[in-house]
Amino acid sequence: MSKSAAETGPEPILDLAFGFWASQALLSAVELGVFRALSGGPLGLGELQEATGIQRGARDLFDVLVASDMLARDEDGRYSLTELTSLYLDETKPDTYLGGLLVMANRRLYPFWGHLADALRTGKPQNETRHGGDFFPTLYADPERLRGFLRSMTGRSMGAIRALVDAFPWKDYRSVADIGCAQGTLLAHLVKRHPHLTATGFDLPAVRAPFEEHARELGVPLTFTGGDFLAEPLPRTEVLIFGHILHDWDLDRKRELIAKAYDALPSGGAIIVYEALIDDERRTHAYGMLMSLNMAVETEGGFDFTGADCSGWLRDAGFVDTYVQTLTGHEGMVVGFKR
Ligand SMILES: C[S@@+](CC[C@H](N)C(=O)[O-])C[C@H]1O[C@@H](n2cnc3c(N)ncnc32)[C@H](O)[C@@H]1O
Secondary structure, eight states: OOOOHHHHTTHHHHHHHTHHHHHHHHHHHHHTTHHHHGGGSOBOHHHHHHHHTOOSOHHHHHHHHHHTTSEEEOTTOOEEEOHHHHHHSOTTOTTTOOHHHHHHIIIIIHHHHTTHHHHHHHOOOOSGGGGSSOHHHHHHTSHHHHHHHHHHHHHHHHHHHHHHTTSSOGGGOSEEEEETOTTOHHHHHHHHHOTTOEEEEEEOGGGHHHHHHHHHHHTOOOEEEEOOTTTSOOOOOSEEEEESOGGGSOHHHHHHHHHHHHHHSOTTOEEEEEEOOBOTTSSSOHHHHHHHHHHHHHOSSOOOOBHHHHHHHHHHHTOEEEEEEEOSSSOEEEEEEOO
16 A cells, blocks of 8 residues: 555655656766776775766765665775676676666766657657757767667667577577667577577668677677668568567557568568567556657657557557567567467
């Protein structure tokens, strides 16, 4: 049973309203290299302050990260990474590092979200396209921004990627294509775990160089096909994956992509859609609904959806035996098969 207002006081409102304080503490720590500095082992306050060049508030910053379980501090006052931040925020672990997402969140999403009300009032995105242009071509016009965005996609999907390698009967299939594959991290993890798979990444041509570099870095053989999934047919593989693709587009485009997948797949083939699926009752999974608001800030017509919504679209396109499965606390997948 939820507590009464007299029991909670105003704190639930204040905690939510000032959530950006905690968020900026973490994002600034990433930008200032706090986690990087600790990747070699524990450091005392002065050593960590010197390594990060922080002039003021170092102790407050490090200790709020301790209070948020992002750092540990031992009895001698030495700071270290926690098990969680050692896995995900240590740049020397490219297989699991997701700091690229936090760098992108700090540089792009944080200022853009200051205009959320404008996005909702006008129906127009509030990112680089605020003064015109299409999202991906505008974003990718600058090679550094392109790489930063692709790294951030890897970061955001890392939990789902790690779950997906075991969440589907990959032994029953020989080929897979990831549509809108970004750096190709999902395919790299899949092929490492299931070396019998032939894996193709499909994305805009500008993504080829970062994709091929990343495959080399991870030491995995992957093929890249450059193209526009709205204009060209999809690769002919036994499984087609759409990770955070459908949510970028309006309903007509979502259905168009699902229909293209159906056409490209052989009989017995499968489609996997993974996203921050909203709970079917639209009551509890705030992250999924916030992701959908992020689509209002970032895209012309995109929105996130429930597992039931997506299953319905797959069945309308002809897919059968659809099911929804949780991958992580934030992410789920919808699977359908072509008879
Ligand atoms: C939101 S990201 C998702 C990346 C990745 N699947 C994941 O879940 O982390 C969308 C991806 O789709 C690609 N993309 C966008 N429009 C495209 C198009 N018209 N044709 C092919 N790829 C496209 C982008 O380059 C980007 O890599």
